[in-house]
Amino acid sequence: MAETAPFTGELEDLYRGRYRHFLRVATAIVGDEASGHDAVQDGFAQALREQQSFRGEGPLEAWVWRTVVNAALASRRRRLARREAPEAAGIANVNGQAGESGVRTWVVALPERQRLVVYLRYYADLDYRSIADALGVEVGTVSATLSSAHQALRRSMKEVEQ
Amino acid sequence: MNDVEPLIVSELERQLPLPDGGRADWSDVLRRADFVRARRRWRPVLVTAVVVAALVGVGVAIAAGIGAFHGIKAAQHPRTAADRLDPSVVASIRRSNKQQMRLPHGRRGLLEPATSRLVRELPNGVRVFAVAGTGNALCVVLERLPRLGPNVKRGGYTQGCTSPLTQKVPSTLESFRAFKGPHGESPALSWGITLDGATAVSFPANRHLIITVPVKHNVWVYLGKWSATVRGFTVHFKDGHTATIP
Numbered sequence: 001m002a003e004t005a006p007f008t009g010e011l012e013d014l015y016r017g018r019y020r021h022f023l024r025v026a027t028a029i030v031g032d033e034a035s036g037h038d039a040v041q042d043g044f045a046q047a048l049r050e051q052q053s054f055r056g057e058g059p060l061e062a063w064v065w066r067t068v069v070n071a072a073l074a075s076r077r078r079r080l081a082r083r084e085a086p087e088a089a090g091i092a093n094v095n096g097q098a099g100e101s102g103v104r105t106w107v108v109a110l111p112e113r114q115r116l117v118v119y120l121r122y123y124a125d126l127d128y129r130s131i132a133d134a135l136g137v138e139v140g141t142v143s144a145t146l147s148s149a150h151q152a153l154r155r156s157m158k159e160v161e162q
Numbered sequence: 163m164n165d166v167e168p169l170i171v172s173e174l175e176r177q178l179p180l181p182d183g184g185r186a187d188w189s190d191v192l193r194r195a196d197f198v199r200a201r202r203r204w205r206p207v208l209v210t211a212v213v214v215a216a217l218v219g220v221g222v223a224i225a226a227g228i229g230a231f232h233g234i235k236a237a238q239h240p241r242t243a244a245d246r247l248d249p250s251v252v253a254s255i256r257r258s259n260k261q262q263m264r265l266p267h268g269r270r271g272l273l274e275p276a277t278s279r280l281v282r283e284l285p286n287g288v289r290v291f292a293v294a295g296t297g298n299a300l301c302v303v304l305e306r307l308p309r310l311g312p313n314v315k316r317g318g319y320t321q322g323c324t325s326p327l328t329q330k331v332p333s334t335l336e337s338f339r340a341f342k343g344p345h346g347e348s349p350a351l352s353w354g355i356t357l358d359g360a361t362a363v364s365f366p367a368n369r370h371l372i373i374t375v376p377v378k379h380n381v382w383v384y385l386g387k388w389s390a391t392v393r394g395f396t397v398h399f400k401d402g403h404t405a406t407i408p
Contacts, residue, residue: 008258012188019186028178037185045194056311056339056348107174122174153166 007051010060015044018061022068025119029072030079039075043068062133065124069116069134109156114149117142230294230301233327233357236281236380237292245280247291251305251319272296273323278303281355282381290381292355299323302334302355304383310338311348332357332397332405333382337389352390353383359399366394374398 015022019040026043027036047054047067054063107115113135120131128146132139231237247255252275259272277294284290286308293301305319322336334354339347354363356377364374367388375384384390395407 009254015188015191016186020180020183023181023183023185024178027181033181033185041187041191041194044191048191048195107177118170118174122171123178150166153170 007054007060008048011044011047011051011064014061014064021124022065024123025065026068026072028119028123029069029116030076035075035079036072039072040068042075043071046071058133059130062126062130065120065126065130065134066136069120073112110149110152113137114145114152117145118149121146229298230277230326231279231292233332234281234292234300234355234380235358237279237355239279241277241279245278245291247275247278247293247303248305248319251275251303254319255303255321273299273301273321282379284383288383290353290355290383293321295323298326300326300334300355302336302353304353307351310351327355327357329357329405331407332360332399333363333395333407335390335392335395335407337391339389349385349387350389351383351385353381354390355380356382356397359401360397361400362398363390364396364398365390 022040022043023033023036025036026039027033030036030039044064044067047064050067054060107118110118116135117131120126120134126134128139128142131142135142246252255273255275273293273295275293278291279293280289281292282290287306288308289305291303291305293303295301301321301323303319303321307316307318307320309316310318320336320338322334324334325331327333333356335352336354337350337352339350352365352375356363358380360377360380362374362376363382364372365388367373371388373384373386373388373390375382392407397405397407399405
């Protein structure tokens with residue numbers, strides 16, 4: 001019945017307080033900072049337009065992370081379709097660096113969901129609950145995904161050592 | 163942290179350091195969300211609203227409020243100091259007004275704090291106000307809210323706007339639940355303002371349970387496990403007739 005913009009102030013506060021973290025994650029997903037910035041702007045714009053649909057079933061920030069991550073993934077898919085981005089950009093191509101560390105190889109080799117969990121955990125510093133809300137999965141899935149990612153890194157490091 | 167996390171953190175930091183915030187531009191977000199263009203479209207309304215605000219001193223704003231408050235006796239009285247919203251709420255509303263409130267039927271406009279009327283104060287200190295919005299929108303503001311969940315501070319406020327009440331739609335309906343997850347949930351807060359003569363509202367909680375909430379001074383408020391929804395929402399009047407929201 002009612003139409004409101006109840007979270008505009010909170011969204012602005014969140015944007016001003018956490019822009020750099022949103023930009024970092026979006027950049028890691030998309031592959032360059034300009035496109036990452038675009039994804040953050042589009043994600044927040046969508047959150048503003050659709051704030052009525054936020055029902056408080058989790059933190060507002062986690063809900064916004066979902067819109068920003070989705071905007072970044074959509075941007076990346078568009079770039080892939082135009083063949084502007086490599087298959088698994090991840091953070092490997094963010095700065096055009098060609099480092100060969102085990103971690104870099106590990107991140108690039110991770111499946112998309114595991115990469116997203118890693119970015120949200122270590123770049124955005126989100127707890128498991130917020131990551132779960134942001135990705136629309138259960139907390140247990142986040143825990144299991146991170147655990148699998150850690151195992152993969154351990155294997156990757158052993159291979160490098162050998 | 164486990165054995166690999168320090169390595170991950172330092173290496174990810176090296177790969178992509180926290181960028182500076184130089185690109186941050188909230189006004190660009192507003193443009194992309196169509197908020198700013200909407201403000202331009204509403205410039206005549208803005209001018210009208212400014213004129214209305216300027217005429218508050220001679221009582222014209224009261225007349226403007228009566229349209230929005232039609233049929234709500236608890237809101238139809240000369241404005242006194244008791245009708246003023248908390249200054250922090252007024253400041254927040256004015257900040258939101260700069261970005262244009264979203265009003266019924268997809269319109270955007272202003273919520274005018276100077277028209278506020280206190281319609282009911284609950285025993286727990288929550289104060290319920292009727293406030294007029296652009297185009298005679300009826301807005302309901304609840305302030306001094308209790309802590310409703312982990313992400314809602316005590317003392318906060320909430321607002322919602324709808325079209326003026328009619329016999330067909332004789333109550334506003336808002337509902338908010340701060341948190342809901344697999345391991346628990348916060349209680350839901352539901353509330354509304356009704357037309358004169360309403361004695362209660364009711365809504366189905368599930369197939370077997372109907373929640374009935376009394377109306378007092380044109381206001382009903384329910385805090386509990388169940389959340390009021392439009393489907394099956396019914397307003398009961400003292401003459402015995404009911405109106406179920408279409």
